[in-house]
Amino acid sequence: MFQKSMKVVVIAAMVAALVGMTGVASAQSTSKAPVLVDYYANAANTSGVDGTLRITNFGSNGGGPAPNGNLCAMIYVFDPQEELQECCGCVLTPDGLRTLSVARDLTSNPNNNEVLATGEIKILTSAPNSGGTCDPSFGGPGGSTVTLTGALAAWGTHVQNVDGSYQVTETASQLESASGSDVSRITRFLCGSIVQNSTGRGLCSCGTGE
Numbered sequence: 001m002f003q004k005s006m007k008v009v010v011i012a013a014m015v016a017a018l019v020g021m022t023g024v025a026s027a028q029s030t031s032k033a034p035v036l037v038d039y040y041a042n043a044a045n046t047s048g049v050d051g052t053l054r055i056t057n058f059g060s061n062g063g064g065p066a067p068n069g070n071l072c073a074m075i076y077v078f079d080p081q082e083e084l085q086e087c088c089g090c091v092l093t094p095d096g097l098r099t100l101s102v103a104r105d106l107t108s109n110p111n112n113n114e115v116l117a118t119g120e121i122k123i124l125t126s127a128p129n130s131g132g133t134c135d136p137s138f139g140g141p142g143g144s145t146v147t148l149t150g151a152l153a154a155w156g157t158h159v160q161n162v163d164g165s166y167q168v169t170e171t172a173s174q175l176e177s178a179s180g181s182d183v184s185r186i187t188r189f190l191c192g193s194i195v196q197n198s199t200g201r202g203l204c205s206c207g208t209g210e
Contacts, residue, residue, distance in 0.1 A: 032177035033148055036123040040077075040102045042159040042166060044117040049166040051102035053121065053173075053207075055154045057092035069094035071150045072134035074124040076186055077106050077116070077204060085110040085119070087191035089134025090206035092152065100207035102159075111194050111202030123173065124183065125152045140192030146183055 040051055057071045070093055077086040086109060092098055100106055107116035126148050129135055138146045154173035159166050194202035 033124070033146075033180060033183045034151070035176050035178045035183075036125075036152065036154050036173040037176050038121040038123075038154065038156040038171075038173040039119065039158065040107065040116075040121060040156070041118045042161050043102050043107045044115045045159060045161070045166055047166050049159050049168065050104075051159050051168070052157045053100045053102065053106065053154060054097060054156070055090070055092060055100070055123065055152055056097045057094055057150075057152055059094035067093075067128075067132060070128055070132075071152060072126045072128055073098065073152055073154075074126060074134065074136040074187065075100075075106070075204060076122045076124075076136065076191060078120040078122070079110070079112075079114075079116055080119055083112070084186065084190040084194070084202075085112060085116055086202050086204040087136040087194055088204040088206060089136040091128060091132075091134055091210065093210050096210045098207055098209040100205075105205045105207045109201060109203060109205075113201065121156070121173075122178075122186065123152065123154055124148055124187070125150050135195070136187065137192035137195040138187050140196050141188055143188055143192070146187050148183075 038053065043051065055073045057069070059069055070091055073090045073092055075088050075090065076084055079085050086106060090098055106121065110116050126134070127150065137143065155170060156173055157168050157170045160169055
């Protein structure tokens, strides 16, 4: 009887911690939301040298094949002024690999219609919505709680300008944590504004693969 009561207390505490996050629930953390962070540089160079972002779903969610194990890579592209310029949601199947071009998929359609040369990329992981698609705005300002689940891995190639010559380096995206309020701001409000109020501007694309 005592053990059963203790289980109820523990479950209640976990639920309370999740509710305490500002509109954000996460299967990985009750106080912080996991986010993959990367960058892009020299995206507007005239040499044709392009950067790439590669994202994989290594089958951590659902423990089985598609569609139960599908995950969404919710991608948010910022400019140097810390303004969100593009966002999109891309489905990844278990053990799938998606490859995105920085020039064509992530920076070619900025919300303010200005050239994007350098900035930050953030990736959040969630399950697909009820329609099997990935909405990076999670329904926008009037939407439901932002629920993050599962795990993705990502790598980026970066175009470096070395004495006037463009060279490419590659690093793994960094796994960081963000506050619930920041996640809500980026997803529901900033991306939500792009999704709901724009005429196609500010929406990135998902490249190739699945």
